Amino acid sequence: MESYLLAVILVLYCCPQIILGGCFAVGIQILWMRKHSVHISRLMGIIMVTVFCFGAINCISKKNSMQTEQLNMLQDKWCTLAGKIVDIQTKEDETIYLVRHATLLYAKEKIRISGIYAYQQQVLKEETGKVGDWIVLKGYYKMPQKAMNEGGFDAASYYRSKQIDGFLFQAVCVKKKAVSAPIRQNLYALRERLDRVFLNLLPKAYASLAQGMILGEKQNVDEDMKALYADAGIAHLLAISGLHVSMVGNVLRRGLKRMRLKGIWADAISFVFVVCYIVMTGGSPTAIRAGIMYGIMLLGPRLNEAYDLLTALAISAFVELVYNPYMLASSSFLYSYMAIFGIIILGKPLVENYKNSFKRKKGRMQKCKDVFIEGLLVSASIQVMLLPLQMYTYYEVSLFGTLLNVLVLPLSGYLIGDLFVAAIGGMFWIPVGRTLAIVGEGIFWLYEWLCKGSLEIPGSTIVTGQPKLSTVVIIYICIFGVGILIRKSKIRQMVLLAACYFLCSLGSVQKVPExxxxxxxxxxxxxxxxxxxxxxxxxxxxxxxxxxxxxxxxxxxxxxxxxxxxxxxxxxxxxxxxxxxxxxxxxxxxxxxxxxxxxxxxxxxxxxxxxxxxxxxxxxxxxxxxxxxxxxxxxxxxxxxxxxxxxxxxxxxxxxxxxxxxxxxxxxxxxxxxxxxxxxxxxxxxxxxxxxxxxxxxxxxxxxxxxxxxxxxxxxxxxxxxxxxxxxxxxxxxxxxxxxxxxxxxxxxxxxxxxxxxx
Missing domain, CATH: 3.60.15.10 (Ribonuclease Z/Hydroxyacylglutathione hydrolase-like)
Structure with missing residues (x-):
């Protein structure tokens, strides 16, 4: 994985600061190899070189397939688009198609593109396409633009990571060919129905949060709520995460096993269900990562292998980057993987150290105390791992984000579970769904109250500025070093955790020119x-x-x-x-x-x-x-x-x-x-x-x-x-x-x- 990552960075980004981090990871791998026999070391060396070469070839082919110069010439031109509709978003005044396997035509130019968003003004229902249809549209083409100012949104990089090559505005349907795609069409219909159900079950602002959390429709989330969650440091709750995927899969799997269905069939059906859920919610990097790791967890016992979180994480990252190397620039991809790294590198060792530090008294109070402290340690570990990334992408951090996450994360499982149950109940009878959604509405209200309360405290948000990329890489290398110390040292874990926070604070130090x-x-x-x-x-x-x-x-x-x-x-x-x-x-x-x-x-x-x-x-x-x-x-x-x-x-x-x-x-x-x-x-x-x-x-x-x-x-x-x-x-x-x-x-x-x- 390290060698493939190094190839991606070298070919696509040529960034010496990140290459330093990649070389550090490869160096650790080489040191690990030296502890084993010569044959194993040689084999691992051959595998690393092979993976590096594969990564370089894959990235070069992806880079060459991007026709940026040709597309730039079509900017604001009236073009013809032909392709397959893979997703539809319906708004009050327009329909947005996600078109894949597409070709863009202008005069004698014919350009193959990975994907494009086409914006069609609201027309009669029979004139709109369906998921799976092949469609021909005409409209004005526009490319995503790179950031024009420091701190600005780099649309080109963001949409490249989603394999989107541009937008077609004022699109007019010229021709469409209906294609039978029952799975995708039924998933889209289910998502549309659940959208309407949530609007009937909850107040509008909370319904938009539910649509974002359960259906992955973050574009529907109320702007004020989105800003509130982001400022308070809990915006990650709005993304489809491993918690959603594991809850969907595990609940179904346990239910099937209780129905005395054989283990392999229960695993297979639950995995297919998880894949359908990921497709229905748009297939974000976070959801795909969780789906791959869930599949590895199911496959492990079948191969008589124990489930290893780090191995599963590496395999999922490898699969995602092979499919789209540009995903490395996606903030959702980085946040998802860094959060799990935080649990592995810092969270687990800190919890183990805490458990082994002293003898505990028996009783409910002690159990509650242990759950709170362990949750605090894991949450703090995730926050530490995400802080440098947060400073680099958002330029500010929430001082009370760690404590707030400790309070809201334990409730997120109950919230998601309640929303799933309420949605299912609401599909059959709205009053039942409303009754079931009372718990979820209460948790949403509590989240809002906690966020507003934390932001009213003076100095709750600190502007850190954007640190240099080299500074971020060095901080992460030091954090990995602290993770090793936690395992081997007898220094109190809170001291080491405080050291991590101090390392992160160095990212806010900027050299000011004269x-x-x-x-x-x-x-x-x-x-x-x-x-x-x-x-x-x-x-x-x-x-x-x-x-x-x-x-x-x-x-x-x-x-x-x-x-x-x-x-x-x-x-x-x-x-x-x-x-x-x-x-x-x-x-x-x-x-x-x-x-x-x-x-x-x-x-x-x-x-x-x-x-x-x-x-x-x-x-x-x-x-x-x-x-x-x-x-x-x-x-x-x-x-x-x-x-x-x-x-x-x-x-x-x-x-x-x-x-x-x-x-x-x-x-x-x-x-x-x-x-x-x-x-x-x-x-x-x-x-x-x-x-x-x-x-x-x-x-x-x-x-x-x-x-x-x-x-x-x-x-x-x-x-x-x-x-x-x-x-x-x-x-x-x-x-x-x-x-x-x-x-x-x-x-x-x-x-x-x-x-x-x-x-």
């Missing part, structure tokens, strides 16, 4: 972050008209990834929505802003007046800046170049707050959406010959970026911030040609993503 500037890709808008003298944080604007969730999807993830817990000075060029929408989100969501800075001449403009009132309502002091005024500290100087007293305040663009920022040897010009007349006035009044960086005015408008201004500056780097295919046509060709005459390089955020300058 100076950093990030021009974010915000779509059609502006958003610029600066950190000066290692400690002062500045933000300019922060808005977008093309991204309605800019604050939630771009600004906050960026702040968390960079461990930016506050902004000292947030400057606003003017009050247009494409410059302040994200700022308003930050204010209303309690982000710490020490000063909001606007131009004094804009204070009576309606948009600025509303913004300053909003800031005042949240206790943020407003600073009004006039032309010529400066802020200065250490090596930093921020000067307002505009607007002057004679500026046209009736035009928001013409009265923009124009800034010149000098930090050491760096000098940058940020003029918002000023036009040609205002730019020429600034060029006449100020010496701009030392400008290194120019934030292109008005998103590259031809009515800005005058030759007078550009010739005065000759900037080394210019950056234009705009949204792809915006309705204004920004950036205009005329403006780009003028800028190219005077600037050595032009960075386009819609093409190149975030611009980062560090020194």
């Amino acid at each position: 100076f950093e500037m990030d021009v974010l890709y915000v779509g059609q808008g502006d958003g610029i972050f600066l950190r000066t003298d290692k400690k002062h944080t500045i933000f300019i604007d922060g808005g977008s008209t093309s991204d309605q969730e800019l604050g939630e999807r771009t600004l906050f993830p960026f702040f968390k990834a960079k461990k930016i817990t506050k902004i000292n000075y947030w400057f606003v060029s003017h009050g247009d929505e494409d410059h302040i929408s994200g700022l308003k989100y930050a204010i209303t969501n309690g982000y710490r802003i020490e000063h909001l800075v606007v131009a004094r001449l804009q204070k009576n403009q309606e948009a600025i007046k509303k913004l300053t009132q909003l800031a005042g309502a949240y206790g943020i002091p407003v600073v009004y800046m006039s032309q010529g005024q400066s802020f200065q500290w250490d090596r930093t100087r921020i000067t307002a170049l505009y607007p002057g007293e004679d500026a046209d305040v009736s035009d928001a663009n013409a009265a923009c707050l124009g800034l010149k920022i000098d930090v050491g040897e760096f000098s940058g010009l940020f003029l918002g959406d000023l036009g040609t007349c205002e730019e020429e006035e600034i060029a006449r009044q100020y010496d701009l010959s030392n400008i290194d960086f120019y934030k292109v005015d008005h998103h590259g408008s031809k009515y800005s970026n005058s030759e007078v201004l550009l010739s005065e500056m000759n900037p080394k780097l210019a950056c234009v911030s705009y949204g792809e295919k915006n309705r204004y046509g920004h950036p205009h060709k005329e403006a780009l040609l003028r800028i190219a005459q005077y600037s050595k390089k032009i960075h386009k955020t819609a093409v190149d993503g975030q611009l980062k300058i560090v020194y």
Whole structure:
């Protein structure tokens, strides 16, 4: 397994930090081989080399089969899709098909793809396809995009791990061929019926949680509930886990055995039932892992072999990565396997040490105490193993997540069992199902109360920032070392567990540069972050008209990834929505802003007046800046170049707050959406010959970026911030040609993503 994993990393990711971890695992395997005979060592060596070669060949073939360049050329083109429907999601206004074994056609191009989501507007029932049907659709193709900013969602990597090559929007059915697929169609019908049953049994928010937990429909989960569970550190409860699979399989298996069915038939029927359940719930990496391990558990006694958790885990990982090596980048895959590793490496030894540490008194109280402490140790072990991964993927951790998991995990078995029973009862008669669901509803209410209570405690969530990948790998190597110590050392287990938590805390330590500037890709808008003298944080604007969730999807993830817990000075060029929408989100969501800075001449403009009132309502002091005024500290100087007293305040663009920022040897010009007349006035009044960086005015408008201004500056780097295919046509060709005459390089955020300058 270690050698195959190393091949996947080498071929697909070429990441030296993870290769270090892979080499460490292979090294342990080699040391283990040295303890055995020469023949066994040679055999194991041959097997390792063979598996490595197989992994490399498999990954190369998968990598070559991905036609990224060809698909990128089809972006936003009207294409024809032909393939087989393997899953359907029905919403109020559209039907979403998951199409596999598909071919995408455009003009003379014919591209084979693994899978695609097709979005069809709601039509008559007879015009929609069924699971198993072959279908031909036409629509606009779009590729999943890579993360354009630090902390952003990497859709390309996520959907690649699910073997999805893109989306077909505004899909129209051209042709379909009905195919008999009774198993898949019946499973889909069962899932749809259970969806309706849960909506009848529970309040809407709790019903969506039940749909996510039991049916794997996480897209239906109430957004507020999803955020609450994630912030409290128990979002893993929303995934189909080994608990679900083992409960489905074991309950059926025991029932069949009580009916005096032979063991092998009971095992076979329960395994088939588990496979059907995994298919019905969408086949997540977690569910597939649990299904494979359940099958190995059933197969072991038939081969006269004892069930070994680590071996079963390795086999399941091998099978999943052979099928799709890109699954290694899936957070659900990593979380699932790391949780089990936590139980194996830390949980089991800690529980064994606790049991052997002293003699126990007999009685129910002692038994309850043992169950609580053992649950605490196992939960803490899982949390320790997931903490570095959580810091790397979510950039924050819940301080009370461990304790909360100790309280909620013992109840999760009862919750899942009750939901299964209530769903079955509700399928026959809704009142029976509602009665049975009372326990589940009570547990959901308790979960909600515990989550809200834990989050109300000051400092319950800590922003850690995103650690380097090499740091994460080193932490895991050290945790494995602690796991070995737990087995062999007499040091108290809680001391070793505390050492693991300390190791994880090192991941939050980040090296802060002396100076950093990030021009974010915000779509059609502006958003610029600066950190000066290692400690002062500045933000300019922060808005977008093309991204309605800019604050939630771009600004906050960026702040968390960079461990930016506050902004000292947030400057606003003017009050247009494409410059302040994200700022308003930050204010209303309690982000710490020490000063909001606007131009004094804009204070009576309606948009600025509303913004300053909003800031005042949240206790943020407003600073009004006039032309010529400066802020200065250490090596930093921020000067307002505009607007002057004679500026046209009736035009928001013409009265923009124009800034010149000098930090050491760096000098940058940020003029918002000023036009040609205002730019020429600034060029006449100020010496701009030392400008290194120019934030292109008005998103590259031809009515800005005058030759007078550009010739005065000759900037080394210019950056234009705009949204792809915006309705204004920004950036205009005329403006780009003028800028190219005077600037050595032009960075386009819609093409190149975030611009980062560090020194």
